[in-house]
């Protein structure tokens with residue numbers, strides 16, 4: 247990744263911060279984006295002199311465009327744009343409000359659309375580039391019903407990215423489009439979820455943010471369309487979508503006596 251210019255949203259904590267430090271150690275030049283100034287600066291300090299920060303709310307299109315402008319002003323070009331910022335929810339589908347759904351779509355889907363539309367003209371002009379989105383296993387399998395609208399938003403995100411990939415395969419084949427699907431990761435994601443109960447923590451065995459960051463970095467180095475941070479989970483996704491009777495499959499996995507796998 248030496249000298250490659252990478253924009254990372256959601257870089258003030260968790261997976262984004264781990265990715266920033268890893269890429270900095272590999273010699274990348276970084277544009278770190280999040281809302282919390284102090285946390286972002288602390289990450290940038292750990293990354294060294296080739297990291298710049300832009301405080302921005304990725305749910306605001308104009309602020310995402312300002313990220314692109316700041317990156318181009320400082321580095322002259324961008325090689326990769328990592329859409330990592332995201333937020334969960336802790337509310338069952340039957341209880342969701344309009345505001346819940348809107349917030350999940352804004353922060354998990356529209357933020358990525360803004361990033362895509364901000365950087366694509368630059369990538370087209372250069373004839374290359376890489377747009378990566380951090381998705382979730384919940385975009386594939388309903389392991390955690392309390393994540394309801396978050397899971398739905400990540401499904402929408404994956405659909406958006408797949409359609410973008412097919413669009414660009416015809417018009418701009420040198421621009422790579424990737425989705426990375428983590429399972430549970432040991433970050434403050436659960437505590438930061440909308441409607442999270444105070445002190446909420448990740449339940450079940452979680453992957454470390456550093457390990458997830460390594461897989462994202464590897465995806466940047468060798469672009470692939472769809473990457474599972476726990477590859478052993480992919481056969482389950484194949485079985486789920488290949489099941490002749492999806493309802494029966496879900497009852498067997500999650501029904502009475504089994505409980506949702508988390």
Ligand SMILES: NC(=O)c1ccc[n+]([C@@H]2O[C@H](COP(=O)([O-])OP(=O)(O)OC[C@H]3O[C@@H](n4cnc5c(N)ncnc54)[C@H](OP(=O)(O)O)[C@@H]3O)[C@@H](O)[C@H]2O)c1
Pocket residue numbers: 255256257258259260261262279280281282283285302303304305329330331332333334353380381382383427428429430431432433434435436438448
């Ligand atoms: N942790 C998991 O179990 C897990 C599993 C699967 C997928 N993921 C995905 O991984 C990604 C990173 O999550 P994480 O686990 O690292 O969570 P996290 O620790 O809560 O970090 C979220 C990051 O996103 C930023 N962010 C949130 N809303 C933002 C906004 N409106 N504008 C700009 N930045 C915003 C936060 O920074 P500020 O608060 O400073 O803005 C923070 O840097 C997310 O897309 C998440 O959906 C996580």
